[in-house]
Amino acid sequence: LPETQGTGLGRQFFELVKEKAIENQQNAIFLNVNKYNNAIHFYNKLGFIKVKDEVIDIGNGYVMDDYVMEVAI
Template sequence: MSVDIRICSSQSDIEAIARLANEIWQEHFTPIIGAGQVAYMVEKFQSVHAIADAVNNQGYRYYMAFENGELIGYCGVQPQQNELFLSKLYLRKDCRGRGISKQLLAEAVAYCKQLGHPSIYLTVNKHNDNTIAIYQRMGFTIDDAVVSDIGNGYVMDDYIMRLLIGKRGK
């Protein structure tokens, strides 16, 4: 099946991303960080309001992956001073393991090159083992670890991973 990728460009796109984000976060992250933190983080980072603010005010670009006209995943990136921040890369559970993450990452890499940045970095929960392994297979390396207070008594306990674009030959 063919996957179409396009850039988020409307309020309805933002709403579709937020709906999918809620579905994915409930399924994937509840066992890792618990239902309370999932609910808090979805509202803070993945809600319609948060995504609209990211796109309209913070310079984020969202790539949306569609299969047969249905949104199945997305990737959110934000240009920073000397590199690209890969803030979000999520796929619906039934679509994982089919190379779609690589397609979304290829869009981020192309954008990173367009900006003239030498690398992409991301943060990933230290206990999200399968995702860490996937990023490592894509060429990311663990550079650091960080614990960030995100409010409401919650923290993000993450690795910082980085992909050097030039070393990948892309």
């Protein structure tokens, strides 16, 4: 939400996910983000890189037009 941007909450959530991923012996974290979502800049700041384009048919003529992003941990 725009009112929570810049408060550090997103980074805190990411750090929690990262901690859990490490506890579970994961080497990376992946996410999908819409290609036109401004959050891509935030994910880049966290170290995520685009690894794939993905179009997913979600039915009724709609698709998710996403980037798959990854950050090594």
